Amino acid sequence: MTEMMKPFEQMTDEDYADLGLQSGLEIHQQILTEKKLFCRCPAGHYSTEYDAEILRHMRPTLSELGEYDGTALMEFKTKKEIIYQINRETVCTYEMDDTPPFEINQSALEIAFQIAMLMNYKLVNEIHIARKQYLDGSIPTGFQRTTIVGVDGFIPYKNRNIGLIQLGLEEDSCREVSDIGHRRVYRTDRLGMPLIETVTRPEMHTPQEVADVANILRWLVKSTGFVRTGIGSARQDVNVSIKGGTRIEIKGVHRIPLIPLLIYNEAMRQRSLLLIRDDLRERGITESTFKAETADVTHLMTSTQWDPIRWALQHNEKIACVNLKGYSGILSYPTQTGKVFSKEISDRVRVIACLTRLPNILTSESTEETIGSHVWNRIRKLFSATSQDALVIVWGNEQDLQTAIQEIIIRAREAMIGVPGETRQALADGTNGFERILPGPERMYPDTDLPPLEFPPERVEVLRKNLPPPIWERRTRYRDAGIPNHLIIPIAASPRALFFDRLIEANDLSPKFCARIFFEKIVAWRRCGLPTERLTIAVFSEFFGKIVSDPSLLPNAERILRQFLTSDESLSIIIEAFSPISISHDEILSALVDIDKTEPPKSPQIEANIRYFIGKLMKRFQFRIPAKTVLPIVGEFVKNGRRS
Ligand SMILES: [Zn+2]
Incomplete structure (x- = not known):
């Protein structure tokens, strides 16, 4: 067969165009x-x-x-x-x-x-x-x-x-x-x-x-x-x-970032299934010449040490083998990243015959250490199988085993049509697995329990008036307001966007500042495990209300919210604790002298020392004095050789 598809990372737009994706x-x-x-x-x-x-x-x-x-x-x-x-x-x-x-x-x-x-x-x-x-x-x-x-x-x-x-x-x-x-x-x-x-x-x-x-x-x-x-x-x-393939629905994709890999793998699967079909045609295998034989092989397996079969024997299960005439090489043909055609068969056995304990089949093309070549030889002999044939072993209780044998034959036969119509299930590794046979087209029929309901244009107009602006309009507006690029989409897409819009419209608040609190810090806090669900619209309303009426709280905004999340105190008590206090020049100076005595700075640099003392002071006064009040006092103190 032809060469494999390129790895996912190397695929170009042209490659997908060639596939007819x-x-x-x-x-x-x-x-x-x-x-x-x-x-x-x-x-x-x-x-x-x-x-x-x-x-x-x-x-x-x-x-x-x-x-x-x-x-x-x-x-x-x-x-x-x-x-x-x-x-x-x-x-x-x-x-x-x-x-x-x-x-x-x-x-x-x-x-x-x-x-x-x-x-x-x-x-x-x-x-x-x-x-x-x-x-x-x-x-x-x-x-x-x-x-x-x-x-x-x-x-x-x-x-x-x-x-x-x-x-x-x-x-x-x-x-x-x-x-x-x-x-x-x-x-x-x-x-x-x-x-x-x-x-x-x-x-x-x-x-x-x-x-x-x-x-x-x-x-x-x-x-x-x-x-x-x-x-x-x-x-x-x-x-x-893809071109020549079948429209396959992959269900239950929970994460959007996984979509590209899922599509790549499904495109590869369809391409492989089409190659397999062509190969079978070249081998002269058609609907009328297709041949599969089955046999009970339990008696040939009694001494096998391979765990899945040993387990089956211990639980009185039967073991069967299907010989697919002329299918050599088909079962091990790669279909998705890390998967081969026999996975298609295993999936059907799992879903339809309900043999959910994996592995549920073993093929003569498995490269793993399993049941020893002498056992395979005995099975081949039983069927008079040649090296052109492929064998599938399956085990289970008698009833499920019969279903499984039928499904193995059905899926092997479907290889001749290429890509059978199925719905498939997205898997976390970016591949997909069989989910169910495609339902017929007549799935919809009218419901006679409920009469048709008119939805008049007047009602549509009322709804249209209350429609939030579409995301692309918001995006432009936020960009113009100077909101950092990486926050634009998260804000525009957030259910809190409406509140955010009203907030910056009604108040003299910096959109950048609000955006940071609202969409960046909150994510960081959630990642640290803080209970950010407590930051409801009501809490934010109170918080921003206080900030608007007392802008001196602004430098402590993040600390206030963080403390709210880490303590049981109410927001108003926390805000009270952060409200600026008036401290005299002398009090600040004596605090500086004390800091210099008990924990002096280690750096000889003036600038570094100024930052050091400001940091220590802010902590000592719990951030309740504005940095701009402190800065000149500290500057003077340090430049005077730290003498008061
Ligand atoms: Zn109900």
């Missing part, structure tokens, strides 16, 4: 409401405690066209027990059962419209609720209620616009707690919370452009102050295809 984004962002979208349960109340558990099994039904949806069939094959942990405070019979919905949450709807306006969407004038099928168990009713608020929007990027397909308002799904073997556990507190979904056109040409656009979209929605922040409140899906 196309990539788009789906941004999911929880919006900030008190209640959920279609019931009156509270939103954003997360807890690990639960009052009850509900067990469900998923069962596929035939669609109206008489076909099984790919996802449905897959979920059925997994024979999962789905457990929902429910807490009576955060969930009701609407989310868990078929209780009809309440009217849509109006404040969620208004926020969705406002965000749609910021993204230049064409707004709908009537809300139609639809049901979107979800068969993985993450939504107990099997469908999500969703509505489209705007279509055909755009955001400016570089010298062009990036098209946005649609903005949806929908319900969030359950939080997954664990997924081991045949048991998947969900928490239901997040279920039904309002979420907006923005879908871009695949108009980004390099992985970095995708990350840039993801950032702009995230900043834009965050800057409104209308959305939730914190872990899990925003998730991205990235879709990727």
Whole structure:
């Protein structure tokens, strides 16, 4: 086969153009409401405690066209027990059962419209609720209620616009707690919370452009102050295809900086899968000549010392082998950074046959020390396999083993089509793994529980008036106000930006100073583990109010806030303690004499000594005397040879 792709760091824009890379984004962002979208349960109340558990099994039904949806069939094959942990405070019979919905949450709807306006969407004038099928168990009713608020929007990027397909308002799904073997556990507190979904056109040409656009979209929605922040409140899906490949959706990207590497790895995977397909064609392997044989090889393995198989034997599991005729070299073909084609097979075995203990397969192309060549020889003999063939060994209980064998054959056969349609899961190392078979296209159908809802132009106009300025406008304004470059985006994208704007507009405060306190110090303090969540808008209001009325507090501003974070005292008591005191010239002088006696400076330099004495004095008077009062006294003292 042809040479490998360049390492990630060496890829150029031209390389991606040659690959025909196309990539788009789906941004999911929880919006900030008190209640959920279609019931009156509270939103954003997360807890690990639960009052009850509900067990469900998923069962596929035939669609109206008489076909099984790919996802449905897959979920059925997994024979999962789905457990929902429910807490009576955060969930009701609407989310868990078929209780009809309440009217849509109006404040969620208004926020969705406002965000749609910021993204230049064409707004709908009537809300139609639809049901979107979800068969993985993450939504107990099997469908999500969703509505489209705007279509055909755009955001400016570089010298062009990036098209946005649609903005949806929908319900969030359950939080997954664990997924081991045949048991998947969900928490239901997040279920039904309002979420907006923005879908871009695949108009980004390099992985970095995708990350840039993801950032702009995230900043834009965050800057409104209308959305939730914190872990899990925003998730991205990235879709990727290359020339000749398939549009693959990578789900659950939590960190934007990971996007470029994820896209690189998916581009590489698709390129490799296409090369594998071509190779198989050249070998003359087609749908009709494809051949796979299976056999029970438990009896050939009884003396193996390799841990995974020894463990399986100790637990009375069976061991099977699949011989893939003519597949030699395919299983070890590199597909992503540090991964080879057999990982595609292992993933299917893990997800669909629920053999979650890894490694779950062993191939004849493994380079690691595993089961010894004499065992391989005996297995080859059993199949009369040649050096052209490739073997996959798999182990498990009888039922899961049968599913696993089928999945190994299915995935090996799919190598002939190149890139099979799947959704994939982002992994922390920048690669991705199989998540599920692509659902069929008929996932949406109208919801008959709720009538269409008119959204009149007058209501749109009121919302438009209260719209915060888009991030690109703020960016220019902050730049003009002299705010340091590295703080401009964090401020423009912050939900505190509105407060910040009002603050510097209404008061004679330096934007630079406020920006530093508000967006730089606070981050530094959070990193030191200080409880910065105590610095609420109310605290900041009080703090800046005091600073405005008494500018002499200004030099101690950071110390005041820091002390507030490290002590239990109220802000007003701390401010009181830092308020300037009047100290006479003589008191300062005698303090200087005392410092010189007890802890004299070591440097012979006058300038260094002046700084030294000022520092000591400030500490001694707890920073409550202004430096400009102290400076001339210290200067005189030092220059006079430290005699009072
Ligand atoms: Zn509810």
